[in-house]
Amino acid sequence: MEGGAALVDNRAEDQLMCTCTDLAETLATLELLETAGREQLLEFVAEDTGGYFNPIDPANTWASHLVEIKAHGVIGSGHDSTEAVRNWISAAKSQHNGLRQKQANDTAQMLGAEVET
DSSP, rough: HHHHHHHHHHHHHHHHHHHOOSSHHHHHHHTTOHHHHHHHHHHHHHHHOOOOEEEEEEEEESSSEEEEEEEEEEEEEEEHHHHHHHHHHHHHHHHHHHHHHHHHHHHHHHTTTOOOO
């Protein structure tokens, strides 16, 4: 079994090195990673997609004092980076599932089928 675990770890490292070009790919890659890897990946993806991964800056009295993440247009925040990543993943899954449902409805309408709401 250790060999299988090593394979998953190597795949996760390989995924981390590539650009996650869409939300589905990013979510799939995050599933392979532990907490530290998820944070590192989201920092990279946020920068790559024009977003941000803002840690807490205690010296800034005007800041929200939350870790804030924006990647693929999805925003998540939390009292620490682990909570922010978890909240970002939750928001991203909701958005992704909503987009998949809309695509399914659009396809059904094109085919003249009943649309699920």
